[in-house]
Amino acid sequence: MLLVLGSVVSYGQQKICLGAIKTYKVDELENSGNGTIGSTYTWKVVENTFVGNIIPDRSSGNIITINWENTPIGIYTLQVTETNSCGMSTQEMTVTITQNLKVDLEPIHYFCPDFKTMSIKAPSGYDDYKWFDENNIEVGDTDTLEISKPGKYRLEVKSGECTASAETDVVQVEFPTFMISTDLDNSIIIVNSGGNTDVYYQLESENGKIIFPWQDSNTFRNVASGKYIVRVKSKKGSCLTNFEAEAMIIPNVITPNNDGINDLWDLNKFLKDYPNSVVEIFDRFGKKVKTISQADNFKWDGRIAGKPVPTDNY
Structure with a gap:
């Protein structure tokens, strides 16, 4: 009698996740899949902390499904006893239940207006990665996904028998519309409207010297007369744009x-x-x-x- 997991020989060890549902078999190649003629099979999990269900898939009991349900994390002994005219024999395997996988993925990524492509990086350490777009089409199989357009994306990871998934929404950043205003104290005032992001502002001279570093305020006060470059950075995704401005007396x-x-x-x-x-x-x-x-x-x-x-x- 050989105890197997699915069609793969178990060799006495198995790791599964909380709430897993697994199939176990013995003597599946005999008697059209019903085990040894004249034999019956009895299954049990030895530890009393087991709180799942054992469901026979054959009347002889040589193939079963176990729904481990709320069985706690730990190490368990699965036994199967074959009984026939020759007596009884028992095989067992060790089943280790581990914590379900989790994968952390930023729920929103920002696609800047000047991007042709961008990368989304998943946490490392998993055995397998698969990415899917909003049409459920697989678009990647490594820990880094290269995309060329906004949309919803789903990541599925696997370690051993355990799986986890997470989704992210890739949003196109839209800058506000900017208008330059000046006042009598030689201030440059940037009036913005619309868009889907708040922004930071930086003022530079025409040759790139920083006059005012990044700031929340839309006003640069007491600026010498002349032409300047206003740089703008989105608070969502740190996208960049710039335009010219002039201070006048x-x-x-x-x-x-x-x-x-x-x-x-x-x-x-x-x-x-x-x-x-x-x-x-x-x-x-x-x-x-x-x-x-x-x-x-x-x-x-x-x-x-x-x-x-x-x-x-x-």
């Missing part, structure tokens, strides 16, 4: 009284390289009183409908 007074001094607010020299710029002027109550653009050559004479605006802060 804008004249802050207009006195339209025809005395030849500050009669005209002239922004043309500041905005000639930015033909799509729009300048909006508000009174101190927040009411918009004037809009100037390239159509006005970015100039304003301080008048509305031919009359000077009242002396005030704007």
Whole structure:
């Protein structure tokens, strides 16, 4: 009588995971799979901490299925006794129940706008790896998965008889839309809207010198006049983008009284390289009183409908 696990000879040892369901056989090549003619087979797990079910698959009992269910972690002795006219004989094997496998995988990975591909790395130490996409198509079989598009991915790992799985959602990072604003103290202010990530900002000179290192604030204050590079890093996935900005010292007074001094607010020299710029002027109550653009050559004479605006802060 030879005790086997499935169709593989056990040689007396087996490791399984908590709650495993396994098939065990003896004399399966005899009597059309029913064991030795005239023999009956009795199975038991010796230890009283066994709390599973033994289910016969043949009336003779030579093939069974054991659902180990909630049997605790530990070492168990599985015995099968064959009884026939010649007497009784017993075989046994040791079954070790181990903790179920777990695999930790970041639930979200971020696919940056400039990526053509990206890698997802699984923890090391497993015997086998398989990756599947959201259509359940196998897309990888190592601990590192190379992907070329966002989506849902599932990892299945195996060590010995134990398996575990985890999923991750690969999300395309969308940067906000950025608009540059300046104010009278020579600040560069980045106004953003939309997107699916918060960002950090860094200000550099045109030749790459860092003026302000990475910061949460969208404002760089008291910046010398000139052109700059604003670098942006997403808080989700550390994706990068950049754009140009310029700090300007804008004249802050207009006195339209025809005395030849500050009669005209002239922004043309500041905005000639930015033909799509729009300048909006508000009174101190927040009411918009004037809009100037390239159509006005970015100039304003301080008048509305031919009359000077009242002396005030704007």
